[in-house]
Amino acid sequence: MPQNRRTFLQNTLLAGTGLSMPANATTMAQAQSSEKLKVVCIGGHPDDPETGCGGTLAKFSQAGHQVTIVYLTTGEAGISGKGHDEAAAIRKIEALEACDILGAKPVFMGQIDGDSVINNEWAKRLREVLEYENPDLVFTHWPLDSHADHRAASMLTLQAYLEMPKKFQLFFYEVLTGAQSMGFKPTDYVDITATQDTKVKSIMAHASQGGLDMYHDFHGEMDAFRGREAGYDFAEGFVFFSSFGPARII
């Protein structure tokens, strides 16, 4: 049976992550497991990609796929009592450690925490990063969010996506739902039971943000809740978006 790109991506993704799948896809997915994907995750601050989809990113990297994390800001406004330069230096080191734990390559866009900008210039810069990375799959913030930097990361990703001739699979992830992400209803779930430990370690790398306490108090509950919805111990939820056809890819 000939395979188009969507079929290829579908089966490769399923093989790499263990996403929910129809039973008849399993055999083909396993057959495609040697195919390598490029995955990019975009977050407003250091710790957003880790808390929103660290388990999924670890799953991709552990399956041999290439993962890049793009931080829109360096979180310079995120440590009380410290100036921007000092906080950015601390948070950059934490993000580098987190990426090392997740098996991801870090990219820092250089926007300012709490003052991020949505305009054509920044969309062009993000588009250039994405064109360089040439991803098969991109995760970004769900756009309805109480934090302006998260909205900026989401909108800049969407603008880059719409302007890029070569499309990729685009998924939105949630952070701190109920306080930050709003109105988020997952279309897809990833079982992160096997990579939850790695996710937690990557979050602990962000010691300036509360580390383990932050996970247990907030995102640990989210992972358990999404797990109950999907029938796993722990899961991350995503909303799939595509502007280039009605067919679902995963």
Ligand SMILES: [Zn+2]
């Ligand atoms: Zn954030």
